[in-house]
Amino acid sequence: MKTFIKKTLAATVAALALSGAAQAQDALKIGLVAPIKTIGGEEFQRGADLAAEMINEAGGVGGSPIELIAYDDGYEPAQAVSAGRRLFSEDGVKLIVGGYNSAVAVALLQVVQQNQGVMIAAPAIHPDITKYERGFRTNFTLAQNVLALRQFVDAVDPEARIAIIAENGDYGRLVSGLLEKEFGDQVVESDLYEIMAQTDFSSIATRIKEQNPTLVAGVWGATEQGAAMMRAIREAGIDATLFPMPGNLTPQLIGLASDTMEGAYSADIWDASLQNDANVAFVEAFKAKFGETPGKLSFLGYEAVDLMAHAVTVAGSADDTDAIAAALRDGEFETPRGTLDFVDNQATANGNRLVEVVNVNGTIQAR
Amino acid sequence: MQWKIRMLLAQQIVNGLSIGLNYALIALGLTLVFGVLHVINFGHGQVVMIGALAALYAAELLNLPYVLTLPVAAAAAGLLGVVLHLAAVRPVVRRRDGHQDVLLTTFAAGLLIHEAVLASRGPAPARFDGIPGVLHVGPLMLTNQRLFIIIVAGLTLLALLYLIRMTRFGNELRALAENEFAARAVGIDTGKVILVTFAMSAAIGGLGGALLAPLSAFSPNIGQGALMTAFVIVVAAGLGSVWGTVAFAALYGILESVLSLTFDQGMASATVSGLMLLILIARPNGLFGKA
Structure with missing residues (x-):
């Protein structure tokens, strides 16, 4: 046996x-x-x-x-x-x-x-x-990334006072540098924050508020930090349009930042509503x-x-x-x-598609 | 203009005080353990994370209001502190070079906890709402969560002061910190005091985690950054100095916040770190440590 x-x-x-x-x-x-x-x-x-x-x-x-x-x-x-x-x-x-x-x-x-x-x-x-x-x-290419904000500003707010907030790494520095070059004097504030190490964004939000921007562009890799930043902006009483740069406006971001993101815009080579x-x-x-x-x-x-x-x-x-x-x-x-x-x-891509967060359930719609 | 600058400065001081006191709660866990056992618990960051996670689960699964999730966070972290002590500290600390070994064993235990959380719930951060609303005082503003942090940190520190100065356990703890051999000689159960101190340190750290998470979001990585900041604070303040840790943590938060008015955040942090280097050169035992 x-x-x-x-x-x-x-x-x-x-x-x-x-x-x-x-x-x-x-x-x-x-x-x-x-x-x-x-x-x-x-x-x-x-x-x-x-x-x-x-x-x-x-x-x-x-x-x-x-x-x-x-x-x-x-x-x-x-x-x-x-x-x-x-x-x-x-x-x-x-x-x-x-x-x-x-x-x-x-x-x-x-x-x-x-x-x-x-x-x-x-x-x-x-x-x-x-x-x-x-x-x-x-x-997307870096040129497309910058073009996304250029197209939005030209169409919606040509006189925009722009604040840029970016993570302190290759990606953040590269994109914020290009945005500063593209928009020149329209950039009223540009800040970098520490990747993963930083949890408190109130100080940066206070600085941004002082410049009274009409548009805040965000560049990040870690979604949780992006969400905390967007919340800090609103908690500081800044009512500027939020524009996460291409790739940053995700359902996860909206889930974490919630109603803060309502009315935010972005643009990208793809979105779920295609x-x-x-x-x-x-x-x-x-x-x-x-x-x-x-x-x-x-x-x-x-x-x-x-x-x-x-x-x-x-x-x-x-x-x-x-x-x-x-x-x-x-x-x-x-x-x-x-x-x-x-x-x-x-x-090659089809060019950028402008999207807007229409509600806090995470619905992102093409405009 | 002068008035505007003064208001801006005041705003940054308030911002810095709230985050500094949150750092203080996390750093206290490190310094209390160092005070009685003269070891650094490198698993403390994950204790902070587990505190935040326990509070998150208490809110999501038990539908507890945020304030009631804090005792859950402290209890879960306290329990983990006991496990950490029994599994990673007590078996090695009495060996020759045991104090160095504890650095590795607590680090390894922390890594295990972190990986276990990543494996069970994934790396995704989770939204964790604290106390909603914003308080306006003239031109100054403070979110209610930040105000709550200041209040809870203040009350916790007062309770700790009472415990250390006014109770039998506090006397035993201070005797142990002074001289373990003498404490044992006068009949103090040092093993029990050490175990309770570990649990208490972890509970305070867990509370710190549950207060910190609503400022950003819960993330399994929340403890790593917190541990680094707490470590810098306790070393610069003077290892084992409870009140030095609290004072320095508040100063750290305020300084970083005020400096960010002029520098970008990275440069502000680098400047604070540079100041700490100068402190350690001038006072090797830290700003509030015994010479």
Whole structure:
């Protein structure tokens, strides 16, 4: 009896191992490297997971299911490099999505180049990313970012007195510097705050109030700090129009800052209310799975995996990374933002769409 | 114009006082433990976070009004303080180099708590409403939450003063802080005093977390920043000095707030840190520490 049980167990283990090996061989492996223990990284991963799930339900890529292998980069370039090496050497991955933060994306791209892989660095905005022939970028460009506020000011408040509040990092400094250059004397106050370390924004709000602005533009990476800042602005009695810069006006921000955000504006390359088929399918599936409207980072994660899957289909092989990169570079794709193609590895977008928060339930509508 | 500058200054002092007293509650936990055991509890930041999380859950799941979530926060954090002491401090502190080992064991325990919270509820921050409304006094304004922080911090400090100066436990605690061997020799149950001090420190830290969260939002990372600020305050004030910690925390908050009128926030923080460096050079035991 004991021998029978042993043999049965051994056979089961062997069968499981074989089926696992077969599945691993069949799967199209895509690496995901992002700060997945932060809210932004988690949002990005949710979108990527959903795309993989939807593609797999529809039969996979050429019959192969997508297997996402995720690693945390903790916002640290060194951690991202280590994750990249592991993906290539241990996990047998050649395609990566990620690039939540520019410094991390550039570091990871070195590993991608050395290993002849392909990477879509979706959220990162640094222009150097597209200097790598195997690095692709899908978020807005810095010029689009500044243009978003320019279009709003010209249309709504040409004489605006602008206060800028930005996180004290590469991204915040870069964007606030460009805004100061673009708007010159119209910028009446420009402040930086400490990323993650700062919880109290009353002092900055007091400074801003003194300048009597009509518009407050915010640039942040951490949603909780953005929400605290927006609340502090209102608590200080400042009734200026709030304009979170592209990518910052998310359902999570509205959930945290609540009625403070009513009437706030922003603009971006994508928003959840777009009515094309691809976006409707994405938004509905996201709501069904997670019970909430997707934010920009979820869209970027979703789009990156979807683009990679399409490129593999066009290339006709998951191993020929030259062909996959060429497919991205030369192709035209229907994604939730509309029609997209790459010019010099940078995704072109449809231009900015102005959006307004119409109520505290988190409804963001295109204007 | 002079009047306007004076009002602006007064506004920043009020802003700074409220956040400074909140820092004080968090920093007190570190300094009380150092006073009796001469160790730094690097898990204290996560105790602060658990206090805020317990208050958030009490509000969301039990529908308790914000004020009643504060005792829940203190109780949960106090309990965690006891666990931290039993699991990460008591087993190692009596060893040779045990005081250095405690830095690592409490840090590791804090990391475990942080990862456990991340794994169970994810990294997403949560909105946590405190006391609503804004108080206007002439041109000055203060949100009711900030006013509440000042009141609760003040009452907590008075209670602590009473406990340390007027009760038997306070006498035992002071005797232990002075000389553990002598305290044991006169029959004080030092183990019990240390355990209660850990629980009390954690409870005050948890209360600090529950007061801090409504100023921004609850985030699993709320304790990390708080620990760094609290650590800087207790070192510059003088490790183990309770009243020095409170005074310096208030000064820290006010100074940072007032300096931000002229500098950006990063430069204001850097200037305060520079001042602390000068303090430590001039007075190695801190501003209020014993020479």
